[in-house]
Amino acid sequence: MYGEIDLELYTxxxxxxxxxxxxLKSKNDINEIKTMFKxxxxxxxxxxxxxxxxxNRKEVNLxxxxxxxxxxxxxxxxxxxxxxxxxNDELEEEISSLINVFENLNKIAEPFSTEMIK
Known part of the structure; x- marks a missing residue:
């Protein structure tokens, strides 16, 4: 990536x-939902x-x-x-993985503040 967040991938x-x-709310095919979660x-x-x-690079443009x-x-x-x-027991593994990645991203987000931008 080198200094740029892949915003398209995120979006x-x-x-x-x-x-x-x-x-999931519409009770659609659980396999399709599972694939989307994965x-x-x-x-x-x-x-x-x-x-x-x-x-973790020596020089970072923040x-x-x-x-x-x-x-x-x-x-x-x-x-x-x-x-x-x-x-939903069928989605337990996928949900756990997604929670984990959001928690990891959230840990990185904690020290960033809008005050730093000004």
Whole structure:
């Protein structure tokens, strides 16, 4: 990634995740929902690993990270809460993986603040 967050990957994974939530409410095919959760997890995990790699470099341009994580500080906990409220044994593994990746992203987001941007 090298200093840039793949916002397209993030956006697609969130759209896919939100679509899976809607399909779950509509009681659609659980296998399709499971696949969507797995794909969202895969994308978010890749994004997380890329961010960790970028932030561990000697020289880091943090401007893009401030905006992403300022927003993430609000959205990551919401996704964690939504996922924790899902009661479906067939999706337990996927839900656990998604919660884990959102918690990891949220841990990185904690030290970022909108005050730092000013």
């Amino acid at each position: 697609l994974s969130i759209i896919r995740l939100n679509t899976a939530f809607e399909k 794909e969202s997890y895969s994308d978010l995990d890749k994004l997380y690993k890329d961010i960790v790699e970028d932030l 401007n893009e990270y401030y905006m992403f994580f300022s927003n993430g500080k609000q959205t990551f906990p919401l996704y964690i809460k939504i996922l924790q409220e899902i009661e």
